[in-house]
Each structure stands twice: as C-alpha cells, then as structure tokens.
Amino acid sequence: MTPTANPRVQGVPGLTPPPPEPPPASPNYLENGTSLWSWLSTVDHKRIGILYLLTISAVFVLGGVAAGLVRLNLVTYNSGILSEDAYNRAFTAHGVLMLFFFLIPAVPAVLGNFLIPMMIGAKDLAFPKLNLASWYVFLVGLVFGAWAILNGGIDTGWTLYPPYSTRGSQSSVVPGVVGVFVSGFSSIMTGLNILVTVHKMRAPGMTWGRLPLFVWSLYATSLIQLLGTPVVAITLILLGVERVTGEGIFDPAIGGDPVLFQHLFWFYSHPAVYIMILPGFGVVSEVITCFSRKNIFGYHAVAWSSMGIAVVGFLLWAHHMFVAGISYYSALLFSFLSMLVAVPSAIKVFNWTATLYRGSITFQAPMLFVIGFIILFTVGGVTGLFLATLGTDIHLHDTYFVVAHFHFVMVGGMVLGYMAGLHFWWPKMTGRMYSDWWSRVSAAIIIVGFFLTFVPQFYIGYHGIPRRYPNYPPEFQIYHVLSTAGASILGLGYLIPALYLPLSLFYGEKAGANPWSATGLEWASPSPPPVFNFDEERMPVVVCGPYEYALGIDQLGRGLPEPPGPGGAEGPAGRAGVTGPAGPMQKETEVVG
Amino acid sequence: MADPHSHPPAHGTSYDVTKDADTPGGLFAVYLVVLLLFATTFFVSSSGVLGRYALFVQLAIATVQAGVVAYYFMHLRQGDRVVTLTALASVFWTLILFVLFMSDYMTRHRVVTG
Ligand code: HEM
Ligand SMILES: [Cu+2]
Numbered sequence: 001m002t003p004t005a006n007p008r009v010q011g012v013p014g015l016t017p018p019p020p021e022p023p024p025a026s027p028n029y030l031e032n033g034t035s036l037w038s039w040l041s042t043v044d045h046k047r048i049g050i051l052y053l054l055t056i057s058a059v060f061v062l063g064g065v066a067a068g069l070v071r072l073n074l075v076t077y078n079s080g081i082l083s084e085d086a087y088n089r090a091f092t093a094h095g096v097l098m099l100f101f102f103l104i105p106a107v108p109a110v111l112g113n114f115l116i117p118m119m120i121g122a123k124d125l126a127f128p129k130l131n132l133a134s135w136y137v138f139l140v141g142l143v144f145g146a147w148a149i150l151n152g153g154i155d156t157g158w159t160l161y162p163p164y165s166t167r168g169s170q171s172s173v174v175p176g177v178v179g180v181f182v183s184g185f186s187s188i189m190t191g192l193n194i195l196v197t198v199h200k201m202r203a204p205g206m207t208w209g210r211l212p213l214f215v216w217s218l219y220a221t222s223l224i225q226l227l228g229t230p231v232v233a234i235t236l237i238l239l240g241v242e243r244v245t246g247e248g249i250f251d252p253a254i255g256g257d258p259v260l261f262q263h264l265f266w267f268y269s270h271p272a273v274y275i276m277i278l279p280g281f282g283v284v285s286e287v288i289t290c291f292s293r294k295n296i297f298g299y300h301a302v303a304w305s306s307m308g309i310a311v312v313g314f315l316l317w318a319h320h321m322f323v324a325g326i327s328y329y330s331a332l333l334f335s336f337l338s339m340l341v342a343v344p345s346a347i348k349v350f351n352w353t354a355t356l357y358r359g360s361i362t363f364q365a366p367m368l369f370v371i372g373f374i375i376l377f378t379v380g381g382v383t384g385l386f387l388a389t390l391g392t393d394i395h396l397h398d399t400y401f402v403v404a405h406f407h408f409v410m411v412g413g414m415v416l417g418y419m420a421g422l423h424f425w426w427p428k429m430t431g432r433m434y435s436d437w438w439s440r441v442s443a444a445i446i447i448v449g450f451f452l453t454f455v456p457q458f459y460i461g462y463h464g465i466p467r468r469y470p471n472y473p474p475e476f477q478i479y480h481v482l483s484t485a486g487a488s489i490l491g492l493g494y495l496i497p498a499l500y501l502p503l504s505l506f507y508g509e510k511a512g513a514n515p516w517s518a519t520g521l522e523w524a525s526p527s528p529p530p531v532f533n534f535d536e537e538r539m540p541v542v543v544c545g546p547y548e549y550a551l552g553i554d555q556l557g558r559g560l561p562e563p564p565g566p567g568g569a570e571g572p573a574g575r576a577g578v579t580g581p582a583g584p585m586q587k588e589t590e591v592v593g
Numbered sequence: 594m595a596d597p598h599s600h601p602p603a604h605g606t607s608y609d610v611t612k613d614a615d616t617p618g619g620l621f622a623v624y625l626v627v628l629l630l631f632a633t634t635f636f637v638s639s640s641g642v643l644g645r646y647a648l649f650v651q652l653a654i655a656t657v658q659a660g661v662v663a664y665y666f667m668h669l670r671q672g673d674r675v676v677t678l679t680a681l682a683s684v685f686w687t688l689i690l691f692v693l694f695m696s697d698y699m700t701r702h703r704v705v706t707g
Contacts, residue, residue, distance in 0.1 A: 199675070227683070227686055231690075259697075263694055263697070267690060314686070314689060315689065315693065318693075318697065326697045326701075327696075327697050327698075327700040327701040327702070328700075329696065329700040330696045330697035330700055333693075333696055334693075
C-alpha cells in the first residue's frame with residue numbers, strides 16, 4: 001500500500017505510511033517439521049506454547065466435568081446423585097485440576113511462552129531446553145494427578161488441610177501431593193525463563209519503559225512463581241512426610257501445629273492467586289488499547305501496579321485464616337494489609353476505564369472478553385474487600401460467598417482474560433481468522449452464563465450456606481438450580497470456541513501479519529511467524545513505546561495498516577461500522593518511551 | 594548457523610571468562626569449611642554444652658553455611674550489582690516470612706485453666 005492510497009494518512013502531517021505486508025514465512029514455525037517427534041523434541045518457544053495449550057485444554061475439560069458433577073449434585077438438596085464421599089472427591093478434583101494444572105500455567109505457559117520473545121524482539125526464550133523440560137515436568141505432575149484421580153481421587157479439598165489430610169483421609173492424598181509438587185517445578189522453570197529473557201534479551205531500543213504491559217505483568221508473575229513456589233513445595237513435602245511416616249509436624253495429636261500448615265500453604269497460595277490474575281491484567285492492557293485505538297492511560301502506573309501486587313501480595317496470606325485460631329492482633333494486621341492490595345488492583349481498573357474514555361471502541365471478541373473481565377473482576381475484587389474485613393469474614397468465611405468471590409476473579413476475571421488473549425493472538429499463532437459472529441456470540445453467552453451461575457451463590461453464602469456440603473435446607477434449592485442452569489449456559493459458551501477455533505484452522509480466512517492493526521513487535525512478523533520470529537538479517541530496533549495509537553505507529557516506528565483487515569468490514573478484524581471507522585487518530589494521551 | 598538457539602552477547606562485549614573462574618582447590622577449601630561448620634553443629638547439639646542456647650548457635654552456624662554456599666558455590670562472588678541486589682532482596686523476603694509469621698505466634702494469648 002503506498003502512502004497516498006491511504007486516505008486517512010494522506011494530508012495528516014507526521015504520520016508514517018504503513019509497511020507492506022511481509023511475505024509469508026517459509027517455513028513458518030508450524031511447517032518446520034510436521035512429525036510427532038519434531039513437536040515432542042522442539043525447543044521453539046512457540047511450539048512449546050502450543051503443546052501447553054493442548055495440554056491445559058484437556059485439563060480444562062476434565063476439571064469442567066468435575067464441576068459439572070458438583071453442580072448436578074447440588075440440584076437436589078440431599079445429594080441426590082453422588083454419595084457424600086464422591087462429592088468430596090469431585091470438588092477436590094475440580095479445584096486441584098483447575099488451579100494447579102490449568103489457571104497457573106494458562107497464560108504464562110501458553111501465551112507467555114509464545115509471545116514474550118516476540119514482544120521484546122528476541123528469537124526465543126533465554127533457555128529453550130529448560131522451556132521444553134518444563135512441559136515434560138508438567139506432564140509428569142499431571143500423570144501423578146491422574147493417578148490420584150483414577151485411584152479414587154482426593155477428598156480433602158484443594159487446600160489439603162491437615163490433620164484430616166494426614167490422618168483421617170482414606171483417599172489418594174500422596175499421589176495428588178506429588179503431582180502438585182512436581183508441577184510446581186515446571187512453574188518455576190517458566191518463571192525463571194521469562195525473568196532472564198526479559199532482563200537479557202530485549203531488542204535494541206526496547207527499554208524497560210517501552211516494554212508492553214503484558215511483559216511487565218508476566219515479569220511480576222514470574223517473580224511470584226520463583227519466590228513462592230518453593231515454599232509450597234516444602235510444605236507439601238512436610239505433609240507427605242507426616243502422612244507416610246507419622247512424624248508429628250502438623251497434626252496436633254502427635255505434637256504438630258495445624259495452623260502452621262495453613263500459614264505455609266497460604267504464604268504460597270495467596271500470592272498464587274496473583275500468579276493467576278496478573279497475566280490476565282497484561283492481556284487486558286494489550287487488548288483494550290488496541291480496540292479503543294488509544295494509548296494506555298498511565299503506562300507507568302499500570303506497570304508499577306503489577307510489581308506492587310507482586311510485592312504486597314506476599315503480605316496478606318493470613319486473611320484466609322481469620323477463624324483458624326491466629327491471634328487477634330495478627331488478624332487485624334492481615335485484615336489491614338489485605339485492604340492494601342486493592343489499591344494496585346483498583347489503579348489498573350481505573351486506568352483501563354480511562355483508556356476507554358473517548359476511544360474509538362469496537363467490539364470484536366477479544367474486546368468483549370476484556371470488557372467482561374473488567375466488570376467481573378471488579379465485582380470479585382470488591383467482594384474480596386468484604387472478606388478481607390475481619391468482622392464480616394467471620395460471618396462469610398467458608399460459605400458460598402467465598403466461592404462466588406473467587407470464581408468472579410478467577411473465572412470471570414482470569415478465564416475471560418485467557419479467552420481474550422487466545423482470541424487476540426489466535427491469528428498470530430495460527431495464521432487464520434476465526435468466525436467473528438460465533439466468537440462474539442460465545443463471549444456474550446459466557447458472560448451471561450457466568451452471572452447466572454455465581455450471583456445466586458453470593459446470596460446463599462450471605463445467608464450462611466457453607467461451601468463443600470452436598471446437603472442444604474430445601475428452601476435454598478431454587479438458588480442452586482439457578483446456579484446449575486447458569487453453569488450449563490457457561491458450559492455451552494465454552495463449547496462454541498472449542499468448535500470454531502479448531503474449524504478456523506481449516507476453513508478460516510488467512511490472517512495478515514497485523515489483522516487488528518496493533519502496535520506490538522509480535523505483529524511485525526508474518527502470521528504464523530517464522531521459526532526465529534524475525535527476519536534473520538534485520539532484527540527489530542524499537543523506536544518508541546508500546547501503544548502509540550495516537551501517533552498511529554508501531555514500535556518500529558512504521559505506520560499501522562489500515563483497518564479493515566482480512567474478512568472485510570464484516571470480518572473479525574473489520575473495524576468500520578460498529579462505532580465508526582478506526583485507525584490512526586490524534587488523541588490527547590500520554591506518549592510513552 | 595551452529596546453534597540457532599545460542600545468543601551471543603548483543604553488544605560485542607568480550608570478557609575474559611577465565612578471570613573469576615573457580616579453581617578446584619578453592620572449591621574444595623570452601624567445601625571443607627562447610628563440613629567443619631557442620632561438625633561444629635553436630636557437636637553443639639549432641640554434647641549439650643551450650644544448654645538452651647544451642648539452638649541460637651546452630652541457627653547462626655547454618656546462616657554462615659548458607660552464606661558461604663551462596664557466595665562461592667552459587668557465584669554471588671562473581672555476580673554484578675543486579676545479582677547481588679536480587680540475592681539481598683530474597684533475604685529481605687525471607688525476613689517478611691518470619692516477621693509476619695511471628696506476628697501471629699508471638700501475640701497469641703492463651704488462657705490456661707485448671
Ligand atoms: C482485590 C483483592 C482481593 C482481596 C482483598 C481478596 C480477599 C480474599 C479473602 C479475605 C479471602 C478469604 C475468605 C475466606 O475464606 O473467608 C479470599 C478467598 C479467596 N480468594 Fe480472594 N481476594 C482478592 C482477590 C483475589 C484474586 C485476584 C483471586 C484469584 C485470581 C482470588 C482468589 C481467591 C480464592 C481462590 C479464595 C478462596 C480460597 C479457598 O479457601 O479455597 N482473590 N479472598
Ligand atoms: Cu487470599
């Protein structure tokens with residue numbers, strides 16, 4: 001496209017013409033060896049990302065089946081389908097699979113693996129073999145987890161509290177604990193790889209102040225992974241030792257301290273909730289700027305709030321233990337500290353909202369997921385404050401209110417963030433566009449189904465229905481039925497992408513290098529990218545900050561291609577029509593870098 | 594292209610990798626020191642000479658051991674400023690763990706009855 005062929009660029013001083021469409025990579029990373037072995041032995045960060053994607057998608061299905069069993073069982077107030085014991089095993093399987101084997105690796109290991117090197121202009125992660133090893137270690141952990149489930153499952157809840165888990169439980173606690181322990185190492189490896197890569201391998205000109213916010217958020221996530229995971233690893237070992245040898249560590253009957261377990265467990269597991277949510281924050285920052293055609297509002301505030309969350313997130317764990325017998329002073333202290341973490345979270349939400357202000361917003365699937373994220377995460381975060389308030393938590397602890405709270409942040413927040421990221425970068429990863437209409441429909445169904453599932457749980461939790469019980473008073477049945485109905489809608493919403501995304505590989509329109517007209521380096525290379533991401537001769541040189549939508553230039557200083565992209569105005573990349581045309585525009589926003 | 598995944602230093606800086614390299618003798622000496630400290634711990638705990646202060650001495654020895662291992666074996670000695678700061682940050686972080694744990698354990702008021 002010549003500069004003059006672009007009516008909006010023409011006559012606007014200071015705007016750079018968009019670059020020509022780069023020739024397709026030959027071979028691209030998908031074509032570089034098609035045998036199974038070429039995948040299983042790959043050290044290409046993009047292929048490893050895809051391996052993770054396939055693995056955790058399978059886990060998501062399994063965890064979803066367990067959730068389905070739990071929800072079906074709750075349709076009747078007397079545990080009509082499962083035995084009480086089977087019910088315990090179902091919700092534990094759901095929690096363990098979804099937390100340790102899906103949410104923790106979801107964005108860092110799939111999208112982080114794929115995108116971090118591309119976003120900073122590197123050929124690969126710093127330690128490609130370690131990266132592959134992390135996937136195999138993850139698989140080993142998963143095998144232990146599967147063993148635990150096939151061997152009858154675990155009935156302790158994902159929190160594995162002793163003394164029940166070390167003395168009373170007749171279920172497969174040890175294989176489950178080993179599985180979580182092993183998978184922790186894969187998390188550490190991924191975190192380490194990302195940290196070193198961001199420190200050492202940024203392209204010339206990619207200063208810290210020009211890093212995309214997705215990179216900042218994964219940097220903060222990696223810090224938590226590196227610092228926190230060893231603590232839970234040791235805790236799990238101690239748990240296993242007590243269960244196997246009968247040595248008194250946590251069980252008060254043999255001289256242990258059960259509250260010590262909770263301290264150690266939550267010292268990891270509270271920061272771990274930020275391992276789960278921070279990457280989602282990163283996705284939101286990328287998508288929201290692109291689909292409102294504006295520079296991010298408050299780049300430095302958003303970047304530093306990620307780091308703030310990583311630090312402050314380590315100071316609040318005992319808010320899970322207010323009624324576990326910790327001292328009043330300590331409870332007060334942790335209640336106060338928990339309030340603090342709402343500050344960086346709120347900084348982000350405010351900045352995203354300000355980014356939308358007077359933007360030229362279009363509502364393709366990634367943006368719909370992100371808007372869902374912001375709304376649902378805000379609800380989850382605010383109810384977190386209710387729980388962090390010492391007095392109210394004594395009433396709400398271990399009720400469905402807590403269940404609703406963390407599903408709002410983790411499913412409403414993080415799973416939607418993951419979906420947003422998957423939809424945003426799908427064309428880059430596969431070179432294909434998916435169905436615009438179906439993707440929007442699925443986003444809408446997911447958000448509606450989500451509300452219906454979890455809003456009733458706030459209500460029944462506030463009225464005192466404890467979590468993890470299969471029986472409840474009959475007058476609350478209607479709320480559980482509503483919740484199960486919502487879960488069915490939610491399930492349908494997840495099923496639709498499971499169809500149109502794979503179908504797009506065969507029938508989807510070919511995606512250009514930069515279908516969304518975004519600014520990041522990853523969009524500079526063809527879709528799908530070549531093996532080493534960028535042209536061998538010309539490695540990228542970064543000249544500006546990550547979101548110069550106001551100037552209409554990408555990080556290489558080239559103009560942004562003119563939307564609509566492939567698919568025409570009706571296609572998923574088509575911007576014209578919904579709220580008017582978008583493209584380079586002059587906006588009064590902060591210029592970064 | 595020998596190894597496509599290796600990344601040579603970006604700015605062509607060449608530095609002498611042998612300069613700060615460990616020598617077998619040096620490593621062995623450090624190892625001996627660690628073993629010696631271990632023997633001391635063992636003696637302190639099994640002989641009971643220090644009575645109730647033994648624990649503090651043992652913890653102090655363990656700290657020295659960890660420090661020596663970090664400085665020599667984990668190459669903090671050769672580390673640049675970022676590495677040193679990172680190591681110090683992790684010490685600080687461990688401090689958080691202990692201080693906040695103690696905020697619970699040291700402020701519990703147990704009512705002893707009977
Ligand atoms: C705005 C900041 C947040 C605050 C102040 C907060 C506060 C709390 C508190 C006090 C509890 C304990 C409730 C109880 O058991 O009585 C809790 C539970 C929980 N929160 Fe949050 N939370 C916040 C954000 C998040 C985020 C972002 C996530 C995950 C992505 C999350 C995940 C969880 C989980 C999984 C539990 C339940 C753990 C369990 O007992 O199984 N929270 N939250
Ligand atoms: Cu927490």
